[in-house]
Amino acid sequence: MPAQSLSSLLQRATIDDHEEVLASANATLAKSKNDLHAQHVKVVALSKLDRYEDSLRVFEEGGDTLKKTAALEYAYALYKCGRLDEAIDFVTRFASGRGASHLEAQASYRAEKFRRTADLYEELSRDGALLANEENDLRINSWATDAQLQWKGYPEAVRHARPTRDDLEAFETVLNAACLSIAKGEFAQGEMLLKRAKELCRTSEDLTPEDRAAELLPIAVQQLYVLIKQGKSDEAGSILNEISVYDIPELSTRKIAQNNIVLARQMGTNPYLLYKTLHETPDTPDSDKLFDFQNNIMIGNSYTASLLVQKYDGIIRSTSKTLSHSNYPTTEPSVNLLSVYNAAAHAQDQNGGKSLKRILPLLERRPKDLGLLLTVVQLYVSGGNTTSAITTLEKSLQILEESISEQDKDVRFNPGLLGVLISLYKLEGRKVQIRTELSKAATYWRERGEPPISLLRAAGASLLHSSDWADLGLSAGLFKALYQNDTNDRFAIAGYVASQATVDYAKVESQVDQLPQVKDLISGIDVATLEKAGISSSPATAAAAAAAIAGARKRPAGGKEGRAKKRIRKSRLPKDYDPNKTPDPERWLPLRDRSTYRPKGRKGKQRAAERMQGGVVNEKREESPVTTQKAQGGGGASSKKKKKGKR
Template sequence: MANASQATVNISGLFAELNRLGKNQEHERALRTVNKILKEVPDDGKAFHCKVVCLIQLSRFDEALKLIYKTPQLSSELIFEKAYCQYRLNQVQESLTTLRNVTNPSDKIKELLGQVLYRLEKSAECFDVYRDLVKNLTDDYEEERETNLAAVLAALSAQNNPKADQYGLREETYELSYNSACYLLGKKDFAAAEEKLRRAESLCRKGFEGDEDATEEEIDAELEIIRVQLGYVLQMQGKPEQALKLYNQVLKQKPSDVGVAAVAFNNIVVFNKDQNLFDSKKKMRAATSDNLKYKLNSAQQRAIAFNQCLLYMHSNQSEQCRKSSNRLQAEQPASDIPHLILVAQLCKEKQVNKAIQYLQNYVTKSESSSRSLQLTLAQLHLQLGNLGQACELLQSLGEISHKPGVVSALVALYSSLENTEAASEVLMNAVKWYKEHDPTSPDLGVIIRESAQFHLRHGKSDIAVKMLEQVRRDNPSDLKILAQLITAYCQVDPAKADELSREMPSVQTLAADIDVDALESANTAIGGATKYMKKLAAKQEMTPGSPSQQEELLKKRRKKKRRGKLPKNYDTTSDPDPERWLPKRERSNYKGRRKDKRKDIGKGPQGAVGGSQELDASKASPSTSAAASPHPTPSPATAPQGPRQNRPQSQQLKKKKKGKGNKW
């Protein structure tokens, strides 16, 4: 009995010590204590629970999960702990399965369920969970829950989910303001998002003002995600210099959040495009490291993977580009971007025919091929000059083939093929489609007018008249339609044209609303407009006024005459030289710079030479030929004495002066 009583006392003491260590957050010592308890009482459920909690607090999730699996008889009630360990070990789907098996989930299980659903990007279901928690729970964690709800709303906004517009949020903290900015980003309202992000940055700094122990490095670390998001907003608004400055500012501080750094690296690579490829490769390696798998959502991972494919293409790494494109096709079968990148790579290698064959096979096999791939295929056919096949593809686009842009392209292509009938059919089909499916569209009137103009140009005035008559019934006050109709009737029924022309208003009526002064003052491309404006300004200055004002204006406009410049030694008593305007070499007293000793050579056609033997190169002495060569120069001691060497010393030392040009 004494031993049993002593063991009971020891276990009670150990539990008391465990309670004290837990309150003091000394989890390592608490783990040793609970191990002593379990050694004495292996089946104690509370001790087992405490051990699992200690392991979780020490971030030893793998050990805690193994312990739960190892002892199912003691861990049947530890649903939250099991799901939390799975969540922290990135076994998110397993964690969701564990949580869904709970019949009546507690509040903490609902909190964890919301986190798991957010990680799995099931935003709609996550929104319902957090809305229920925010509505029914009141404790010290209300602000955190509302922040999480704001993050879910931002995700819904990016997915264009209508649930995102059903809830209003506060913006008292910088986290709430940041999530509100993300919500606006989903709506593509970049200007308002920028305002929210700058407010979030200001609130974050104010929040640290009361903490005297907070360093500037800690504040910058908290601002990392806000600055990178602000850089993205500026980048989308076409402010690359400001965005790049923010990205480099964050990366210079070596952010602790690798996800934030990866986004900044990727966005800088977007700036570089096909320039500075070495820097882009280095940054892309940092943005695609293995530890980023669970730090980025699927949209971010997809964008980085696409940019990596493009980087491979720009750096002429064709094999890596193909492998990455094929991998993206397997991961994102519904996306067109991997196919477009692969086609671009083939076109860069000047294998347009292979690109066409690849796209043709994919479009044929795919039941719901996207319009972008079909339009790309049409563009490739145009690049090779296959106009007929391009027209067939454009006409197979369904309702898009009746849109004004595609109709215009088809008419232009058929006109270049001199197939007027096909172009006319395209226009008629477009008019028919709009009348059946969208009769109130403004595009209908545009297509009818252009169709009428086309038929008028090609001598089919009767078709143009029918179309314009129908448009005029819908728009009786449209003078442009009336003018076109008169033009059409001139070719079909001149009497009817004359009758309709009487309905046109007079020229005075048409010009009543025209501001002539505004037209004259406009900066048009008409020749002499600037000169006319100067004259008009001069006339405006000559407004009637007092004689003194008019005299003052005349003085302002009067040009001051300048006396011409005269030479320094100009003699006013003598007449100027009549040859003063001629070039110096053409004056009668010009002697030239040197005497020409070869006067026997007359001026004649190029290549003509005299009969002098001195100019015959075949009879020249070896010494003369050597002297004429520009490469070897004989020394003064060995050079033969010629006429130049026999000149006086003064003439040998005289240097030629460079010409300074003609003096006038």
């Protein structure tokens, strides 16, 4: 049969067996190697058979013509092989339509570009005419994206709050909603949703028994994590019976399950068994790799187990090899985590000053290594030496500030690193340094494209307390920028009003009306309940405040009678104390000085007469000690001569 006729036959064929389709395409290509349609059919068949590496080889042999003709299929093969950035780049340049948007969203999700993923799903959800067959998938994927945004640290970008009735109809949506609750730290809510997801999965009529068992395993793994976090060891033990680790097809899920099982069974008592168990699961391929926040935890657990079995040299070699290819400074958690374990391996289970003695030389060689820097700072703080912690941190930050690299400057004013420095300043009460650092950081970030909002808010609030007009002007500028960014941000409005009210009230008069009234803010406060709960001002504080308001200090009316009687503790009173008797007013004087004192004996009476006013004066007693000493001879020496004796 001519190749052209076979190609026409393939176009009209409706073969369901992908192996047969692949065989037919190979037969055509054996006769006509450059048949574009047969090549297209072949790469589709290979993708249907999950042979994505083979599909990519066919694309490479077919050249750019085949890639552009089957742009969506080529990008999909790249995505399935873990070449995510290439897939995103190709599909955005050479493919179009809803299929291309779905593929870009999937690749962006795996590449942890969750903001872009969320935007794509929102755009796909807007077209109601084409949404009918995709609504359920879009709902499931958008919930999963929100969960990842929360884990990644972008809670402001999360679009979902609580699941609706429609969200609770499919177990996939309920599972993803549970993941979002877990990411927020709402473990009780997450546990409840996981139970709902398990129930829906077990009763689903759309799943075969094999598919049902495969879907229940990840839910059980997630349940185990939630129960461990809540400290419910008994319930966690019952979930362990539902998890068969080696029946989980995805290596990433299997690795997480193995880790959680180890924690649930508390294998840490035997470090060698812990080390062996954690390393039983092989590393995941690029097409099934863990997300960064998961991978960092796994790496940390692995190195911790290695430290427990004293594999110090192995940790130093493996971490040093990776760190040697890293660019310093960096805020990437994966790199800084390796620096921490590298330092721990050098310390070799030493603490305090001994560990610092071994780690400080490393910091001298790598002053821009943030993981190592923060480790040293933490050791100083743990030992109560806050001053040395500040000095060490300031030294590295000074090196970054003097650098001409933009990356170094970005790290120098990184909000997280700056937060550590300010926390240390607070411990020592260095208010001026806090304002200085926040002012420098705010000035730097205002010149950048996307300044961190949290840092600008903290800087603006701190500078409001300064008496320097330059600081107040900067604070006003920060709050004005925050207000222009979000006109509904009451924090920004309040800060802007506070910074401008004393300078030019007319500027902020319109914004004052947007702030809530004081009476509205305190309307729900029950003062009586607060006082009963123990939140009340002391009488002394209240009296001082009243006197300050009146402008003068006044004694209570009625003199001494108006004063509050001081209460005396029983432990201060004598055993024979009688409250009905008036105490002796001379009780604080020495016994011989009291009016009731009567000396006994001849000598006692003589001494009393001498002290009596108008009594006889003894002139010898009135002589000064110095005069007496002079009369007796210099220095009070004896007048008798010493006997001669042997010298």
